[in-house]
Amino acid sequence: MGEHAATGIEKWLLDKTGKDIYFWNFIVLMFFTLFEVGAVFFDEIPGTEIEVTRLMVWVILIGVGIIKGYGIAAYFMHLRGDPSIYTRTALFPVLFVLLMLWGIGLSNPEAVTELPSWCTPDWDYATR
Amino acid sequence: MSAHNNHVENSTWMRAVMMAGVFLTIGIIAFAALGVGVANQKHEVYMDAKEEYYDAKEDPLATQSDLDTLKQKYEKTHHSFLTYRVAGLTILVMCFIYASFLGIGGLFNALQPDEEHGHGDDHGHDDHHEEHHGSSSPIIFSLGVLLFLMGFPSFVVACKALMSQGGTFAFSDFALSFVGLTVILFGIANWWKEDLPFIGYGEQIATSAPFEGEHIRKAGVWVFIMSEVMVFATFFSSYLRVRTEWCTDWAIRASEEGDSCYGVAEGTVVTASDLLRYDWEKLMPGAINTFALIISSYTIVLALKIAKDKNWEAPTNFMRIFLPDKKKAIRNYLIATLLLGSMFIVLKLVEWSHLVAEGFDVGSPQGSIFYVATGAHGLHVFVGLLIMLYLIFKADTVGYDEENGQGIEYFGLYWHFVDLAWVVIFPAFYLY
Numbered sequence: 001m002g003e004h005a006a007t008g009i010e011k012w013l014l015d016k017t018g019k020d021i022y023f024w025n026f027i028v029l030m031f032f033t034l035f036e037v038g039a040v041f042f043d044e045i046p047g048t049e050i051e052v053t054r055l056m057v058w059v060i061l062i063g064v065g066i067i068k069g070y071g072i073a074a075y076f077m078h079l080r081g082d083p084s085i086y087t088r089t090a091l092f093p094v095l096f097v098l099l100m101l102w103g104i105g106l107s108n109p110e111a112v113t114e115l116p117s118w119c120t121p122d123w124d125y126a127t128r
Numbered sequence: 129m130s131a132h133n134n135h136v137e138n139s140t141w142m143r144a145v146m147m148a149g150v151f152l153t154i155g156i157i158a159f160a161a162l163g164v165g166v167a168n169q170k171h172e173v174y175m176d177a178k179e180e181y182y183d184a185k186e187d188p189l190a191t192q193s194d195l196d197t198l199k200q201k202y203e204k205t206h207h208s209f210l211t212y213r214v215a216g217l218t219i220l221v222m223c224f225i226y227a228s229f230l231g232i233g234g235l236f237n238a239l240q241p242d243e244e245h246g247h248g249d250d251h252g253h254d255d256h257h258e259e260h261h262g263s264s265s266p267i268i269f270s271l272g273v274l275l276f277l278m279g280f281p282s283f284v285v286a287c288k289a290l291m292s293q294g295g296t297f298a299f300s301d302f303a304l305s306f307v308g309l310t311v312i313l314f315g316i317a318n319w320w321k322e323d324l325p326f327i328g329y330g331e332q333i334a335t336s337a338p339f340e341g342e343h344i345r346k347a348g349v350w351v352f353i354m355s356e357v358m359v360f361a362t363f364f365s366s367y368l369r370v371r372t373e374w375c376t377d378w379a380i381r382a383s384e385e386g387d388s389c390y391g392v393a394e395g396t397v398v399t400a401s402d403l404l405r406y407d408w409e410k411l412m413p414g415a416i417n418t419f420a421l422i423i424s425s426y427t428i429v430l431a432l433k434i435a436k437d438k439n440w441e442a443p444t445n446f447m448r449i450f451l452p453d454k455k456k457a458i459r460n461y462l463i464a465t466l467l468l469g470s471m472f473i474v475l476k477l478v479e480w481s482h483l484v485a486e487g488f489d490v491g492s493p494q495g496s497i498f499y500v501a502t503g504a505h506g507l508h509v510f511v512g513l514l515i516m517l518y519l520i521f522k523a524d525t526v527g528y529d530e531e532n533g534q535g536i537e538y539f540g541l542y543w544h545f546v547d548l549a550w551v552v553i554f555p556a557f558y559l560y
Binding site for chain 1: 338339342346347350351353354355357358361362364365366368369372378381382405406408411415418419422423425426429430433540541544545547548551552555556559560
């Protein structure tokens with residue numbers, strides 16, 4: 001979120017439209033929020049008979065989430081332009097987050113009742 | 129008072145007390161108008177609809193279609209009543225807390241004697257070379273939080289008893305939490321007092337890897353955000369863990385023979401998103417909140433942009449009313465951020481009240497994870513709003529410019545993180 005000289009796409013947008021990257025980032029975030037709400041709200045794609053399936057919703061929500069997350073982190077929090085140590089700091093917990101999401105969230109839906117034997121000692125209260 | 133004058137009279141703090149009075153007045157007026165005036169009218173309509181529905185239930189001539197229509201009307205009028213009552217009450221409580229923070233903190237600082245500034249001229253240019261020393265305030269604040277949380281269990285029991293929800297209490301049950309709150313307020317007031325004269329000179333710079341050459345405060349905020357990512361990851365992984373096991377309607381419809389959810393009756397597990405996503409009126413508070421947070425992220429960026437712009441000029445169009453000069457423009461963008469954040473809290477509690485009215489409460493695993501995760505996020509928003517009060521006060525008195533604008537920048541990082549967390553929570557809990 002610091003102030004840096006506009007470069008690359010930031011400079012191009014500023015030259016072409018007269019509006020800075022923050023404005024366009026804001027517009028993109030608003031558009032994609034509208035899109036994700038619409039995607040879930042409609043059972044069929046408007047104007048067609050194509051059903052909005054569960055898989056389609058997954059793809060849209062995750063895809064939009066990544067785009068919005070990038071927009072906020074890269075431009076509003078200004079990780080693009082700040083020294084890379086801040087990006088590395090921000091990404092550091094991702095390893096643990098992935099471990100939690102995979103290790104707790106997705107890989108073991110049966111939880112303690114289905115844990116492998118090596119982590120369930122043969123104590124009565126643990127296996128009862 | 130110029131932004132380049134780092135000597136601040138303690139009497140300046142009386143302005144915070146005045147702001148507290150304004151918030152209290154706004155809270156009382158909003159509560160009287162929404163929570164009492166409109167809500168009482170809505171309550172009458174709701175009671176009529178309720179009576180009509182129960183009368184129809186007793187009537188042997190009433191058809192199922194009539195009953196369904198009347199039930200819908202009964203629910204709709206109840207939600208309408210709850211909207212105004214909860215909104216009025218929330219605004220009152222929030223304004224009361226805002227007023228307490230500003231009022232007590234401001235009064236505490238205003239009553240202290242002014243420090244002697246014998247060195248340098250009155251404009252403090254010699255002070256530019258002063259070091260920005262470390263502060264004890266965060267430690268005092270943390271001690272207050274510790275005491276508050278230690279007393280919190282008996283505080284909750286006493287509050288429940290006080291609201292006639294069963295049990296007994298003694299005033300001593302409040303003691304530890306109140307001591308904690310007092311220490312928190314003292315720590316915050318002292319923190320404000322130390323920061324208010326800070327004009328951007330003497331910002332501490334890290335002298336070793338990995339943040340060598342960077343502002344220590346900025347590095348601190350990023351490390352703090354890192355820990356916050358972990359907090360929200362625990363909520364999200366817990367949610368994912370239970371969600372993958374639930375036979376939601378969506379999972380049932382997508383299941384095939386052999387799947388664990390195959391053949392399970394729809395409606396067995398109801399999540400918050402099942403109640404919210406198919407009805408535009410119910411989804412609206414969450415959707416509006418999403419837009420509110422994005423807009424508030426943009427308004428705080430604009431506040432910083434103006435602060436950092438040496439050549440900023442007031443616009444020539446109608447926006448000049450809101451942005452007449454640099455100092456007021458920054459303040460007004462911060463006020464806009466505060467209003468949007470406050471609206472987020474109000475709509476969140478309105479939405480919760482609707483869900484509870486529909487029987488979706490903390491008693492179920494689905495309700496528990498929903499309220500804990502969205503509540504933790506709401507708490508982060510509210511803490512951000514309390515910090516924003518101080519930023520508004522500083523913008524209104526000492527002012528921000530290109531030298532001390534990093535105060536907005538570092539708070540902005542936290543505020544954007546709160547927005548980022550909502551980017552994950554909203555689709556996961558409201559849409560899917």
